[in-house]
Amino acid sequence: MSKAQSTNNIGIISAKSQVAQVRTRFAPSPTGVLHVGGARTALFNYLFARQNGGKFVLRIEDTDKERSKKEYEDDILNGLKWLGIEWDELYRQSERGEIYKKYIQKLLSEGKAYVSEEKEGKSKSVIRFKNPNLKVKFNDEIRGEIEFDTTELGDFVIAKDEETPLYHLAVVVDDFEMGITHIIRGEDHISNTPRQMLIQDAIGSPRPVYAHIPLILGADRSKLSKRHGAASVNEYRENGYLPEALVNFMAFLGWNPGDEREIFSMDELIKEFSLKKIQKGGAVFNTDRLNWLNSQYIKNMDIDKLTELCLPYVSSRYPAAGSQREKLKKIIELKRERMNTLAEAGEEIGYFFEQPEYEKEKLLWKNEKDLNATKKHLEKISELLKNLDENNFMSQNIKNAVWDYAEEQGRGNVLWPFRVALTGLERSPDPFSVAEILGKEETMARLKRAIEKI
RNA sequence: GGCCCUAUCGUCUAACGGCUAGGACACAUCCCUCUCACGGAUGAAAUCGGGGUUCGAUUCCCCGUAGGGUCACCA
Numbered sequence: 001m002s003k004a005q006s007t008n009n010i011g012i013i014s015a016k017s018q019v020a021q022v023r024t025r026f027a028p029s030p031t032g033v034l035h036v037g038g039a040r041t042a043l044f045n046y047l048f049a050r051q052n053g054g055k056f057v058l059r060i061e062d063t064d065k066e067r068s069k070k071e072y073e074d075d076i077l078n079g080l081k082w083l084g085i086e087w088d089e090l091y092r093q094s095e096r097g098e099i100y101k102k103y104i105q106k107l108l109s110e111g112k113a114y115v116s117e118e119k120e121g122k123s124k125s126v127i128r129f130k131n132p133n134l135k136v137k138f139n140d141e142i143r144g145e146i147e148f149d150t151t152e153l154g155d156f157v158i159a160k161d162e163e164t165p166l167y168h169l170a171v172v173v174d175d176f177e178m179g180i181t182h183i184i185r186g187e188d189h190i191s192n193t194p195r196q197m198l199i200q201d202a203i204g205s206p207r208p209v210y211a212h213i214p215l216i217l218g219a220d221r222s223k224l225s226k227r228h229g230a231a232s233v234n235e236y237r238e239n240g241y242l243p244e245a246l247v248n249f250m251a252f253l254g255w256n257p258g259d260e261r262e263i264f265s266m267d268e269l270i271k272e273f274s275l276k277k278i279q280k281g282g283a284v285f286n287t288d289r290l291n292w293l294n295s296q297y298i299k300n301m302d303i304d305k306l307t308e309l310c311l312p313y314v315s316s317r318y319p320a321a322g323s324q325r326e327k328l329k330k331i332i333e334l335k336r337e338r339m340n341t342l343a344e345a346g347e348e349i350g351y352f353f354e355q356p357e358y359e360k361e362k363l364l365w366k367n368e369k370d371l372n373a374t375k376k377h378l379e380k381i382s383e384l385l386k387n388l389d390e391n392n393f394m395s396q397n398i399k400n401a402v403w404d405y406a407e408e409q410g411r412g413n414v415l416w417p418f419r420v421a422l423t424g425l426e427r428s429p430d431p432f433s434v435a436e437i438l439g440k441e442e443t444m445a446r447l448k449r450a451i452e453k454i
Numbered sequence: 455g456g457c458c459c460u461a462u463c464g465u466c467u468a469a470c471g472g473c474u475a476g477g478a479c480a481c482a483u484c485c486c487u488c489u490c491a492c493g494g495a496u497g498a499a500a501u502c503g504g505g506g507u508u509c510g511a512u513u514c515c516c517c518g519u520a521g522g523g524u525c526a527c528c529a
Binding site: 027029062063067118120123126149157159160167168171186187188212214219222223256260279280282283288289290291292336337338348365410412416419426427429 | 456457458459460461465466467468476477478479480487488489490491492493521522523524525526527528529
């Protein structure tokens with residue numbers, strides 16, 4: 001390097017930037033929605049590019065006109081954006097016909113490919129690659145040396161005609177043209193690699209670095225797919241998962257920092273990610289763990305932001321919530337520690353918006369048999385709260401007002417019916433917080449109603 | 455079936471060839487507690503089998519076994 005430096009400055013700068021610039025790519029075909037498998041591949045490519053100050057290229061592989069759909073492309077783009085995986089460049093293979101044509105003609109004229117008349121299949125003629133029948137070897141960043149005998153591949157088809165390249169050709173041409181330096185992709189592509197290396201040699205492309213990452217598996221340990229349920233990124237989004245949690249979760253499928261930390265932001269991942277630490281074996285997608293991670297992010301999120309995110313899930317059931325932001329915020333604050341997903345914000349909160357229905361027996365605490373005793377407690381609570389000013393009707397004050405009496409009578413005997421009178425539920429947040437949110441008027445009304453019930 | 459890849463608690467995983475194989479999720483018990491949840495503590499739970507190499511293998515090598523991937527005019 002020092003020798004080159006002394007000779008030609010300009011030459012070095014360009015040569016150096018060409019060599020040093022890391023370029024990765026995610027190349028989905030828009031024949032289906034974005035799944036966590038693809039998203040995780042995109043994530044690893046993104047992390048690696050960012051970590052090395054390189055570029056992350058998104059390439060839509062839509063050469064199959066029959067199966068490619070705009071709506072799928074939109075789903076993929078939206079999903080990546082939502083996850084915070086930003087691409088630096090975007091290409092569509094459908095817009096690059098001229099480039100492929102040039103290469104196909106070159107291969108044809110150099111005798112490295114030929115037009116083949118077909119007896120079987122859809123077209124009468126296709127373009128086949130003249131297989132030199134070599135043993136090829138490559139050094140996978142994750143798996144080490146992998147060797148193939150390409151003889152068994154035969155003269156595989158690389159294009160239908162001069163205008164329509166097929167997958168292997170398009171990939172190799174694009175990776176070459178786009179200056180891709182590192183190909184990080186699913187393990188299911190290992191067996192595609194030898195074909196692609198053969199084509200690389202034929203068009204004079206250098207070898208990129210390969211890193212084949214382990215697959216994400218369903219509970220049955222087969223490649224994750226639609227039949228394993230909600231594997232679609234946008235479905236997770238709709239079900240109330242946070243992009244930060246999903247990113248954190250996906251990163252840890254096959255990778256880990258080597259110590260015992262679990263929570264990682266995108267920036268931290270960029271800093272710590274390493275191809276060398278990627279696992280070789282497939283990883284089962286574990287929804288329990290995703291839920292736990294999601295709940296961690298929900299617990300630590302800014303309450304205003306969380307409230308906004310929960311709003312759609314709440315207002316779809318309780319339209320009034322939209323116009324009661326302060327109340328909703330308090331509800332969410334109570335609710336957040338028992339939520340795994342944003343969608344759960346809308347569950348079991350009906351009593352905040354409408355009077356709960358319940359059987360009077362539900363007011364009885366544990367072994368208490370005497371409804372009259374319970375009635376007496378409720379009456380006493382009413383009396384104690386009556387004096388509390390409306391403006392001071394806050395959780396702590398309510399607790400202070402009732403606490404001594406509850407201690408004296410047995411907390412459960414007093415607090416259980418208090419809570420049920422307000423919520424109608426056996427399981428809910430504490431009665432003081434609920435009373436505050438309900439307000440004095442509604443709290444008193446519900447106590448009265450419970451007393452009258454008995 | 456051919457070729458290729460892989461193998462540590464149920465799951466995600468840690469462990470320069472050297473400690474009682476560590477952590478997390480889930481599970482169980484206990485504490486906190488009016489209930490639920492949160493939080494805290496504790497517990498049960500793993501190196502696929504067989505050979506080598508070595509003073510010593512989870513770790514390196516070989517053979518099995520099991521699982522997975524891939525074998526298109528899809529990507």
